[in-house]
Amino acid sequence: MPLRTPPLRGAHDDRGASFTDFGGWEMPVEFDSIKTEHVAVRESAGIFDVSHMGEITVSGPDATALMQRLVTNDVTALDVGDSQYAMITDEDGVVLDDTVVYRLADESDATAEDDGESYLFVPNAGHDEEAYDRWTGYRDERGLDATVENRTEEYGMFAVQGPEAESLVTAAASDEVADLSRFEARWAAVDGVDCWVARTGYTGEDGFELIVPWDETETVWAAFDCQPCGLGARDTLRIEAGFLLSGQDFDPEENPRNPYEAGVGFTVKLDTEFVGRDALARAKEDGVDETFVGFRLTERGVPRHGYDITNADGDRIGTVTSGTMSPTLDEPIGLGYVPVEYDDPGTDVNVVVRDRPKRAEITTTPFIDQ
């Protein structure tokens, strides 16, 4: 299957980016160096092309009912312009994907609906078609009156992140955006282009995510004079922040996890009715056997996805799901699952790096101050 390409593929190539297949999209992985890009985001600002993220809008009289049924969080808590992090789970409570749900402001041309609330949610790369099928399938099965549209290839998406992100976005936007609180969003003109500007992000820094009409991505991208960053830096930044990566830190096939195991139980509102609710109510009551933890190696080595975690006796107790040499801390850090009896910060474990156990210590996340 041919790779899907972001609207600025050519511009990134001209800028010297290297590319990778990420969720079926050909995305820039590195522009200058992962470390340079990472440090720019921690110390000043960087801009990421994250157009591989999906955009699905849901509108009409039963939009709220449909959203509420298919995500774990309580969408009725959202005022216009609010957003929330949520899980999409199956009947067994297994996380299929994680997403951010925005309650849209109705004045947008692109999403206007005369009746009912409208929402935009952002599934991960390569999950947009599956999410669209799931939403339309439930809508049809239950006879709900809601319009579901997969707009993934109508919108690009950029993330401007870092301590200078607010001043950069304020300078580029002709509408007020600096007053947005975390997880708030609104339509705003950025260099003359109407964008959905949200104070969200995936780096552990203050920042904004902009959803931009596909054909005008070049204008908006060019409005930001800061370090372009690829998916490599996005990964090291999000690991330092302790954030999950869909398909790597959880995966319905390879590594099925419920939200409590994955450390995102706060997204589950058991007083709402959603697919997987009953299973998750039982999981909450029974407790979980394993939990998602952070750790740091106290010996030289770099933890990588798939490495074993062992206890002092050398018994395998878990698996590394993500790991890196932290550019901020200059030490090897990682994320993974261990039995609950090992999840206290300070607990000694080992990570098996190419057949050699390396000493590690369970730590709290995020690894960095936020």
Added chain:
Amino acid sequence: MSFDVPDDLGYMESHEWARNDDGTVRVGITDFAQDELGDVVFVELPDVGDDVAKDDEFGVIESIKAVSDLYAPVSGEVTAVNEQLFDAPELVNEDPFGEGWMMEIEASDPGELDDLMSADQYRKQVE
């Protein structure tokens, strides 16, 4: 993009270079290789006194994004390793043919050096 390929070195297809000084062979990775790897964060090298065999793995280099094995250009005994790299692996990025060297081997069969690629041959591989 053009990469530095010094004329006085021998090269392996796997991107190691070898500098022969009367049978003492210094080994590192090329400018092209360090650029492909990106930010080097970890280097695992043999101990002084270890024996290595031509074309066998002698160590591991890791960047933020990738892990690669390192291969020996000649057989022999390891007489020195660049311990600076343990604390400053970024030297491989900054100076791959100088401060970023990895080990020295006392070659047991210096004739093995003749099997390495010349600078011109290596340029053709990476261009």
